[in-house]
Amino acid sequence: MYYDKATAALEQELRREEAKLQKIQDQAAEKKRKLRAVKSRLFATTKSDKWHAMALTAEARRIGFTGEHAEALFHLRNLSLSDYVEAVTPFANAKAEASILSVEYDAVRANYTDWTELGKHQHWDRARREYEAEVEGFKKWQAENPDKTSWRDKPATKNQYFLIWRTAEHLGIQQPLNLKCGEAHDWLDNHDANLRFRAALAAETDSQPVTAPPTNQPASKPVRDEAAQPKSSSSSENPDG
Structure with a gap:
């Protein structure tokens, strides 16, 4: 078989470049797989009731709600x-x-x-x-x-x-x-x-009413919380002078 050194060198270079390309493609495929997995986890997280509850109540928790x-x-x-x-x-x-x-x-x-x-x-x-x-x-x-x-x-x-x-x-x-x-x-x-x-x-549980509660229960009048209300400057003064 005829052997040409230049041709053989080019064939070897071609195989090396093909191997590099295959490695890059394999790495890209792996990165795409990881990307799909991350997207899937993110999608599952943002669709869960727990995530929505945490997102919606974050500011309320900061204010003090429990x-x-x-x-x-x-x-x-x-x-x-x-x-x-x-x-x-x-x-x-x-x-x-x-x-x-x-x-x-x-x-x-x-x-x-x-x-x-x-x-x-x-x-x-x-x-x-x-x-x-x-x-x-x-x-x-x-x-x-x-x-x-x-x-x-x-x-x-x-x-x-x-x-x-x-x-x-x-x-x-x-x-x-x-x-x-x-x-x-x-x-x-x-x-x-x-x-x-x-x-x-x-009647046996604290969480349930003894009878069905009225559906249009009026709100009780709000009670002013002294701790939550700022006192006026005159509140500490003697009204009798």
């Missing part, structure tokens, strides 16, 4: 606009240059006990209405799809058995066993088994 204020703040922010203005006005007047969050913090701190209870009741009432809507929605689906009954023949779920156990304990009756999903559903429905919305259970 998780213990959640129910009271929920009540304040779910007032009608006119009731909200009435509730925060005394605190806004006392700190005219303060931010809205700062004024809300003073108002919540001054009315913490009353507003916390009202907030709990509002959360409870909203959950009750959502539950009732879900129950009605399922009943409607059953009525519209009478032929779809395969779910009833499946074994009862752990959640169903848990609710059955709690309900049987609460009512003082025997707990049924070895139920199918449909039988468990019927038993729970017949025994009004969502104990969270039973007045008897509500």
